[in-house]
Ligand code: FES
């Protein structure tokens with residue numbers, strides 16, 4: 001176990017005693033710049049928690065696969081012959097070559113290592129290798145691909161690299177319940193039955209925590225999100241939907257739908273309740289998922305933290321199947337949150353360089369409408385066990 | 391002559407690798423009801439054809455996808471160039487029987 005000597009007290013309280021009580025401190029700057037801290041996060045956050053990896057419907061048939069970066073590991077997520085989804089570490093059991101170098105693709109019936117041709121079935125079992133029959137003592141399961149735990153929820157494949165995964169209900173569904181108050185509130189959106197209307201991938205030159213912190217607060221909304229604040233006027237007050245439990249921000253009277261120009265959206269997802277109509281809900285599922293719920297669509301972000309200063313975000317806009325199937329124009333609907341994403345990620349990229357400034361050594365401050373971010377910081381510190389020495 | 395197994399132990403699409411009582415391993419296939427037997431070792435590198443994929447009356451080598459015609463043992467595509475030997479099989483009293491050919495490869 002690694003412990004870090006640290007100059008700052010790392011207590012999560014005010015950075016210094018003179019600080020006004022309306023302010024609490026953020027994490028110190030090195031949390032956003034130090035590769036050693038990022039390595040701890042990879043090990044103790046991304047490689048131990050449930051991690052939302054792939055949209056299940058992207059794996060269209062047996063042999064379809066995607067590779068994703070989870071912590072320090074590359075993981076293959078693929079559909080097996082029996083249509084179940086499996087996940088494996090993307091490492092050959094012979095001498096460690098990376099099996100799949102493509103981000104996505106399709107194999108006919110096996111994964112074959114491009115080095116010495118060890119060949120693994122879609123269930124991960126070793127099925128062939130040069131001279132394998134003269135080595136009858138090789139157990140084909142034992143030397144098959146290393147399996148990773150999988151779970152499907154909301155139409156996504158979640159993976160967990162821990163030997164013994166935490167309870168999915170507590171970790172993943174728990175975060176949803178903490179925000180919405182109950183699980184029915186998200187079930188109403190029938191997320192798994194929606195179709196993919198648009199996917200946009202953002203390569204953000206910022207630490208993943210800056211992106212989470214940004215998503216959790218709305219103090220910036222009136223400044224950088226003119227279109228969003230137009231549709232959700234209460235955001236101009238700076239209190240994010242995430243500040244409350246079970247609160248959905250109400251659409252402005254002028255807004256016919258959740259679109260870039262306030263024009264009409266699509267049919268309401270039938271099971272969305274009357275109270276949820278014309279409201280916007282936002283949820284952070286730690287450590288790397290954001291979900292936005294509006295009556296006619298769902299926006300789901302998956303973050304892939306790749307380095308202390310680089311995070312890839314894959315964002316899916318999900319609509320009722322008939323909206324996607326009939327090729328309706330989703331542009332104005334997508335454009336609203338696409339702009340929000342660009343505005344937010346620009347802000348995160350603008351912030352990243354400041355993290356290594358000497359003025360940020362002890363961190364910055366959170367105003368009252370951001371204080372709930374302090375709970376995220378406390379959670380992270382505990383998770384990575386980075387406590388003061390002594 | 392060797393008794394391979396009872397016919398129901400080799401359902402269509404399945405294969406068996408025989409090593410006992412044979413000079414070199416033999417792969418036995420049930421290709422949609424027709425039983426075939428060929429030398430198990432691919433003529434390209436050392437791979438077991440019984441681990442390969444059956445497609446009609448062809449088997450595809452699991453390593454580098456050479457395709458062999460089970461009726462003749464002939465490879466139909468690269469990288470294998472040499473045929474595998476074929477062996478006679480019969481079904482008697484519900485058992486699959488294998489008659490090993492000892493001659494040169496076909
Ligand atoms: S490293 Fe994969 S077969 Fe050798």
Ligand code: FES
Nearest residue numbers: 432434435451454
């Ligand atoms: S070993 Fe059969 S094709 Fe190479």
Ligand SMILES: [Fe+2]
Nearest residue numbers: 214225340344
């Ligand atoms: Fe924002």
